[in-house]
Amino acid sequence: MEKARPLWANPLQFVFACISYAVGLGNVWRFPYLCQMYGGGSFLVPYIIMLIVEGMPLLYLELAVGQRMRQGSIGAFRTISPYLSGVGVASVVVSFFLSMYYNVINAWAFWYLFHSFQDPLPWSVCPLNGNRTGYDEECEKASSTQYFWYRKTLNISPSIQENGSVQWELALCLLLAWLVVYLCILRGTESTGKVVYFTASLPYCVLIIYLVRGLTLHGATNGLMYMFTPKMEQLANPKAWINGATQIFFSLGLGFGSLIAFASYNEPSSNCQKHAIIVSLINSSTSIFASIVTFSIYGFKATFNYENCLRKVSLLLTNTFDLEDGFLTASNLEQVKGYLASAYPSKYSELFPHIRNCSLESELDTAVQGTGLAFIVYTEAIKNMEVSQLWSVLYFFMLLMLGIGSMLGNTAAILTPLTDSKIISSYLPKEAISGLVCLVSCAIGMVFTTEAGNYWFDIFNDYAATLSLLLIVLVETIAVCYVYGLRRFESDLKAMTGRALSWYWKVMWAGVSPLLIVSLLIFYLSDYILTGTLKYQAWEASQGQLVTKDYPAYALAAIGLLVAASTMCIPLVALGTFVLHRLKRGDAAPVA
Amino acid sequence: MLRLLFFLVTAIHAELCQPGAENAFKVRLSIRTALGDKAYAWDTNEEYLFKAMVAFSMRKVPNREATEISHVLLCNVTQRVSFWFVVTDSSKNHTLPAVEVQSAIRMNRNRINNAFSLNDQTLEFLKIPSTLAPPTDPSVPIWIIIFGVIFCIVIVAITLLILSGIRQRRRKNKEPSEVDDAEDKCENMITIENGIPCDPLDTKGGHINDAFMTEDERLTPL
Numbered sequence: 001m002e003k004a005r006p007l008w009a010n011p012l013q014f015v016f017a018c019i020s021y022a023v024g025l026g027n028v029w030r031f032p033y034l035c036q037m038y039g040g041g042s043f044l045v046p047y048i049i050m051l052i053v054e055g056m057p058l059l060y061l062e063l064a065v066g067q068r069m070r071q072g073s074i075g076a077f078r079t080i081s082p083y084l085s086g087v088g089v090a091s092v093v094v095s096f097f098l099s100m101y102y103n104v105i106n107a108w109a110f111w112y113l114f115h116s117f118q119d120p121l122p123w124s125v126c127p128l129n130g131n132r133t134g135y136d137e138e139c140e141k142a143s144s145t146q147y148f149w150y151r152k153t154l155n156i157s158p159s160i161q162e163n164g165s166v167q168w169e170l171a172l173c174l175l176l177a178w179l180v181v182y183l184c185i186l187r188g189t190e191s192t193g194k195v196v197y198f199t200a201s202l203p204y205c206v207l208i209i210y211l212v213r214g215l216t217l218h219g220a221t222n223g224l225m226y227m228f229t230p231k232m233e234q235l236a237n238p239k240a241w242i243n244g245a246t247q248i249f250f251s252l253g254l255g256f257g258s259l260i261a262f263a264s265y266n267e268p269s270s271n272c273q274k275h276a277i278i279v280s281l282i283n284s285s286t287s288i289f290a291s292i293v294t295f296s297i298y299g300f301k302a303t304f305n306y307e308n309c310l311r312k313v314s315l316l317l318t319n320t321f322d323l324e325d326g327f328l329t330a331s332n333l334e335q336v337k338g339y340l341a342s343a344y345p346s347k348y349s350e351l352f353p354h355i356r357n358c359s360l361e362s363e364l365d366t367a368v369q370g371t372g373l374a375f376i377v378y379t380e381a382i383k384n385m386e387v388s389q390l391w392s393v394l395y396f397f398m399l400l401m402l403g404i405g406s407m408l409g410n411t412a413a414i415l416t417p418l419t420d421s422k423i424i425s426s427y428l429p430k431e432a433i434s435g436l437v438c439l440v441s442c443a444i445g446m447v448f449t450t451e452a453g454n455y456w457f458d459i460f461n462d463y464a465a466t467l468s469l470l471l472i473v474l475v476e477t478i479a480v481c482y483v484y485g486l487r488r489f490e491s492d493l494k495a496m497t498g499r500a501l502s503w504y505w506k507v508m509w510a511g512v513s514p515l516l517i518v519s520l521l522i523f524y525l526s527d528y529i530l531t532g533t534l535k536y537q538a539w540e541a542s543q544g545q546l547v548t549k550d551y552p553a554y555a556l557a558a559i560g561l562l563v564a565a566s567t568m569c570i571p572l573v574a575l576g577t578f579v580l581h582r583l584k585r586g587d588a589a590p591v592a
Numbered sequence: 593m594l595r596l597l598f599f600l601v602t603a604i605h606a607e608l609c610q611p612g613a614e615n616a617f618k619v620r621l622s623i624r625t626a627l628g629d630k631a632y633a634w635d636t637n638e639e640y641l642f643k644a645m646v647a648f649s650m651r652k653v654p655n656r657e658a659t660e661i662s663h664v665l666l667c668n669v670t671q672r673v674s675f676w677f678v679v680t681d682s683s684k685n686h687t688l689p690a691v692e693v694q695s696a697i698r699m700n701r702n703r704i705n706n707a708f709s710l711n712d713q714t715l716e717f718l719k720i721p722s723t724l725a726p727p728t729d730p731s732v733p734i735w736i737i738i739f740g741v742i743f744c745i746v747i748v749a750i751t752l753l754i755l756s757g758i759r760q761r762r763r764k765n766k767e768p769s770e771v772d773d774a775e776d777k778c779e780n781m782i783t784i785e786n787g788i789p790c791d792p793l794d795t796k797g798g799h800i801n802d803a804f805m806t807e808d809e810r811l812t813p814l
Contacts, residue, residue, distance in 0.1 A: 114735035133721040172739065179746045186753050319620065322670040326624035429761070431754055 005070060006189045008265050013193040015275055017262050018063075020200035021409030022283045024402050025105060025374070026251050032227075032291035032298075033369030034243050039234025040227050044288070046235070046244035051284050054516050055248040057508035058473060060276035062254060065480060066263025067272050068492050072416030073257030076264070077476075080484045082581075086573030087475050088417065091257035093566040094468050095413040098256065100441050101460040102410060103181065104448040106403040107173040108375065109396050111153055114173075116392035123148035124383035141544025145380045150539045153375070157451040159538050160555055164451025171449045178442040181407050185415065185434050189265050192408055199405035204286075206398035207293055213391065214296035223299020224292070226364045242523050245516060246466075251283060255469035255476070258409035261416035268496045273505075294373075301381040302363035309358035320351055370461075371454075374399060411437065455555075458536060463559045467524055468566035474517045475570060481510045534559065608687055609667040609678045615687040617694075618718045620674040626714040634673045638708075639666055642677075645707050646693075649700040650679055653692055658682060694720050 008014045035043045069076035074088030115122050126139035126147060134140070139147040150156050157164045184195040214220055234240050253259065263272060307330070314328040321340060328336055337355075341348045368377050382391045411434070418433050419425050425433070448457050480489055486509065490501045528534075534556065537546040551559070609616060619642075624631045632638070643664040650659040659679065669675040678687045697704070697720050705711055712722040 110739075111735075114738045117738060118734055128724050128726055132724050132726065134724070176739065176743055176746065179743070179750065183746055183750050183753070186750065187757065191753070318672065319674075322672040322674055324671045325622045325673065429757075431757055 006265060007267060008189055009193050011266075011270055011275075013189075013196060014262060014266055014270070015278060016196040016200040017192065017408070018259065018275065018279045019282055020196045020405030021258055021262070022252050022279055023200070023203065023286045024251075024253075024406035025399065026247075027283070027287040028290045028294070028399075028402065029371075029373045030369055031247060031251070031287040032294040033367055033373065034247055035291050036227055036295075036367045038237065038240035038243060039231035041230035042232050042234055043240060043244065046241045047247065047284070050241070050244045050248045050516075051280060053508065054245055054513055055252055055284075056277060056280045057505055057513050058249075058254050058477070059252050059259065059280050060273055060505060061477060061480060061509055062259040063263040063272040063276050064489075064493055065476070066260035067266045067268060067270065068489075068496060069260075070264050070268070072264060072418075072420045073260045073413065074417040075420050076260055077479065080479050082577050083574040084475070084479050084483065084570075085577070086570040087472055087479065088257065089573055090468065090472050090566045090569040091255060091260075092414055092417055093569055094465055094472070095256045095258065095410050096441070097460060097464040097562065097566070099407065099410040099414065100444050101448060101457055101464070102403070103177045103407055103441070104174060104445060104453070104457060105371070106177040106180075106400060106407065107170060107449070108153060108371070109399040109403060110173040110176055111170065112375065112379070113393065113396040113400065116389055116396060119389065121379075121383050121388055121392060122152070123379050124388070138541050138544055141542075143380065145376050145383070146544070148379075149371075149375050151541070154454050155451050156454055156539045158540060159549055160452050160455040160536065161552055162452060166446055167449050167451070167453075170453075171446055174445055174449055175442060178438050178445075180404060181411060182434060182438045184404065184408055185411050186431055188415075188419070188430055192412065196405065196408065199401045199408065202401045203398045203405075206394050206401075207286075207289060209394060210293045210391075210398075211289070211296075213385070214293050214300070217296060217300040217385070219303025220296035220299045222303055222360060223295045223297070223364060226361075227291075227295040227298070242520065245520055248284075249473075249517075249520070250465070250469070251287065252280060253406070253409060255472040256410065256465075257413035257417070261412045262409070264416065269498065271497060271499065273497075273499065297378060297381045298364065301377065301384070302360060302366075304381075304384050305363050306358055306360045309356060313355055313358060316351065316354060320347065455536060455538070459551075459555065459559055460562070464562045464566075467521070467563050470517055470521045470524065471567050471570070474514060474521070477509060477514050477517070481514075486510055608680060608684075609665040609676060611668050611676050613676070613678065613687075615690045615693065616676045616678045617690070617697075617720065618674060618676050620672060620716045620718065621708070621710065622714040622716075623673065623708075623710070626710050634669075639669070639675075641707060642666070645700075645704045646677065646679060646697070649696040649704065650688070650693070652700065653696050656688070656692070656696075698723060 008017070038046075065076055065080075069079050071079065072088070073091040074085055077088040078085035123145045126135035126144045128134070129136050136147070138151060142150070153170070155164070155167050183191075185192055266272070310330050310333065314333060317323065317337070317340065318325060318328055321344065323336075378395060379392070382388050382395060385391050414437055415430070415434055418437070419430050428436075447453060480486070486506060490506070494500055534551050535548050536551060538549045539545075540547045607613075611618070621634065623634065640661070643661045643666065646664045647659050647661045650656045650663075663680045663682070663684065664677060665680060666675050666677050679693050680687050697717055701712065701722055705715055708715055712724075
């Protein structure tokens with residue numbers, strides 16, 4: 001008798017697992033950036049349209065495939081067509097790449113979390129230089145938060161060629177991150193199902209706390225007004241639409257096989273249409289919610305820096321012209337400057353290059369995304385709040401929950417096909433398989449803890465998943481609609497869930513979504529080809545800022561290998577299956 | 593005569609204490625920034641206190657124990673509040689070398705700051721860099737302690753889960769063999785009639801077949 005497939009204890013666990021997987025760091029650090037770059041409030045228009053046209057249909061498709069086939073991605077696509085099981089293999093390869101580098105973010109979050117229990121916060125003050133007369137040079141040129149990130153956390157080398165050694169502190173944090181992930185996936189859905197209650201709900205608690213705190217900060221309204229005023233002309237910019245589409249696509253985590261894996265543990269009769277709509281709506285509203293928090297923090301930081309700048313200019317003028325202390329304020333600064341320029345022209349012109357024009361807009365305009373936003377901009381804002389240790393602990397705890405939630409989905413995508421396969425699961429119990437996967441990923445992940453590790457992280461982040469996922473989802477959609485047959489799938493779903501498939505989904509699956517994905521693919525490829533050599537940002541310690549450098553040849557080869565490793569699986573497995581079938585037919589022919 | 597002497601003294605003082613003079617230092621105070629509403633006004637009494645503090649610092653230098661308050665000269669007091677000062681020797685003709693004054697002020701910077709309720713940023717001696725206090729470094733960094741705690745908790749949890757998983761699996765493996773043993777026992781006791789084993793009633797939760805009622809109940813009672 002076959003062992004019953006493990007199931008989610010209740011449908012709520014499944015929904016929470018999907019939410020916990022889809023709502024990740026991208027909602028917090030990529031969506032606010034896109035909103036800012038592409039016209040603030042008006043970016044919501046392409047975003048919501050893409051959600052309805054691309055996000056919901058593709059999400060529903062993946063959940064339906066998983067629930068119908070009741071197997072991981074490899075098995076599911078083998079059932080659709082043996083030639084297409086390469087799609088499943090490609091999903092597993094991409095998930096494996098993702099889990100290797102994604103857990104490093106959790107390691108960084110752990111590092112910052114552990115360092116938040118100090119007074120003062122270590123990234124709020126610069127360390128002293130050798131003879132204790134001033135601050136460390138690199139820290140002076142950059143800021144204390146940048147110094148803590150680039151020097152103390154990453155200990156980054158000036159270029160990708162200089163590998164450096166493994167940073168033991170970061171390696172320990174990475175080990176801990178993998179142990180925590182192992183703890184959560186150890187027992188399969190039994191343990192994952194309970195953990196996702198926390199990883200899905202706790203980030204919302206922290207976001208609400210931060211929303212209340214953020215809106216009451218001085219200068220928060222500046223940020224909110226600046227970011228959300230719609231700039232309607234951006235709607236005509238094709239990049240806004242393309243970025244809306246890609247953000248929806250990657251934010252929902254389509255194509256990794258995690259959604260198929262999660263849905264395969266569902267009761268066959270559960271209403272996956274409702275679940276798909278709920279999950280995608282919650283994911284998008286979390287993005288918008290997180291960007292409100294981020295913009296109020298931006299506004300606070302920009303106002304703080306602006307007032308600091310004004311104070312510095314006033315101090316400079318007061319000292320040079322020996323004015324009375326406290327005479328210069330923000331309101332009379334301009335007229336006093338005018339008076340001084342006319343009264344002491346020579347002295348003023350000497351001073352002029354040192355007087356920066358303080359502008360609130362230029363402070364607000366600094367658009368940052370990714371690790372820069374999470375670990376530099378946010379920490380800079382946090383260090384200026386009262387009781388900064390509490391806010392810091394809450395914030396990094398939230399980042400951890402988001403990261404671990406996404407890791408659970410990634411590892412499920414890898415483990416479900418492995419535990420489904422009869423060969424492997426007969427030799428090893430599922431605890432051992434999970435342990436082995438975590439061990440291998442952790443060992444390879446040590447590369448990202450070396451001094452040049454952050455550069456390799458950027459390579460993986462930018463290239464490991466982007467192109468391959470688009471191709472995987474395209475082949476998935478075509479496989480279900482045209483190879484398996486849309487009518488056959490429709491009748492399967494009706495038999496399974498008892499609900500008829502609406503015409504809207506049929507139109508989207510068969511026509512609109514594949515077209516959208518093809519156009520995204522064309523855009524990405526043309527973008528890569530047009531930019532020529534790929535460049536990266538390297539941290540220059542002597543200048544205290546980022547400089548652009550070219551990738552060396554072996555890094556470009558690694559990028560090519562990353563993309564090829566996953567995309568080539570599809571044709572290679574198809575070819576292999578074809579060859580095997582021919583061989584089998586060749587053997588069978590003489591018997592018949 | 594007295595007026596001539598006074599004139600001479602001020603003339604000499606004017607020479608010794610000048611902005612940019614040799615061995616002269618500029619001092620800048622930001623009282624209102626530091627104290628806000630509680631700021632005091634800078635007047636000659638405060639200047640006297642300042643001279644006293646500088647003289648006190650110089651007296652701590654070996655060979656300069658005889659420095660008096662009158663040896664410290666202040667000039668060019670502005671509204672900022674900023675001024676220049678020099679320290680002269682006992683003859684009042686020469687100024688003490690800048691290096692000595694600098695090291696003396698650096699040694700006693702804290703006392704001077706406290707006398708005026710200011711700090712290194714609000715009471716500035718230009719060209720005398722202050723020694724910054726290094727942050728207190730605990731012997732074991734705090735983050736390692738927290739890391740160790742969480743690490744141990746996670747390891748213990750993993751071990752517990754793995755052990756309970758192994759125990760569950762062992763129990764599951766034993767159950768089918770236990771059921772097998774019971775069936776063997778049954779088979780030994782099963783009576784065989786026509787090659788068909790009869791299940792004895794005591795090993796299976798027997799149901800009483802109502803068709804086979806007892807003898808006396810078949811007959812209706814009288």
